[in-house]
Amino acid sequence: MYGSKYVIRLKLDFSNTVKNFLQSDENEVIITEPLGERCYKELEKYGIRKSKMDLISYRLVKVILPTGETEVLMTNLDESFTISDLAEIYRLRWGVETAFNGIKNHQMLGTFSGYSEQVIKQDIYCNLLFYNLHTISMLDCEQKLQKINERRKKKPSKNKKKENKGYQINRNVGTNTLRMHLWDLFTCKEKDLASILEKMQEIYLQSLEIIKDCDKERKRKMQRLNDRHHTEIGYKRGF
DSSP: OOOOOOOEEOOOSOHHHHHHHHHHOOOOEEEEEEOOOHHHHHHHTTTTOOOOTTTEEEEEEEEEOTSEEEEEEEOOOTTTSSSHHHHHHHHHHHHHHHHIIIIIIIIIITSSOOSSSSHHHHHHHHHHHHHHHHHHHHHHHHHHHHHHHHHHHHHOOOSSOOOOOEEEEEEHHHHHHHHHHHHHHHHHHHHHHHHHHHHHHHHHHHSSSOOOOOSSSOOOOOOOOOOOOOHHHHHHOOO
């Protein structure tokens, strides 16, 4: 409808088309097939008139992960974008996903201070501003963090059974640190701004956490229905 370009990861059991593609020797294929009944009925809700006689075309590609696993990407980008290009495009989305995770979970975006539309909008924009301030305040730590990782990698502790994947800034600690210094950042004189940021960054670097493997998917915690912050339960019940 809008001519948008997309790259989407599909579940390996998404459809018979995807299953057959996985079992084939092809690394990429152009699929043209009729719309399913569920699909054209959903489109009709958005004012897009389609039927089972209409066709949809898309491109499927296989991407081999460093772990040896195979992922399937669906796109409408043409062959001028190689499989490596598509894999890189999809990889770049991770920063966006991480940002959403920080805003929704660390800052609990769903915990609103009121129920009116105006209050909710204010809370959302405040959360976005807070997240951006937090990210900016951590930027100057990157070089120091890299040096810490290099030093600890060269001299691992005696009790360490295997080499870890390095350290990263703990966002929970960072969030609380920014909350404590937020008023100072907004009210201080310009000459004092650098020293406040430096003090915050010292706390960031003193509270590092080990980068852990994410082999297992974290089991989602169900939230109580009488809380304002609803996650999985809220979605299931239409909140």
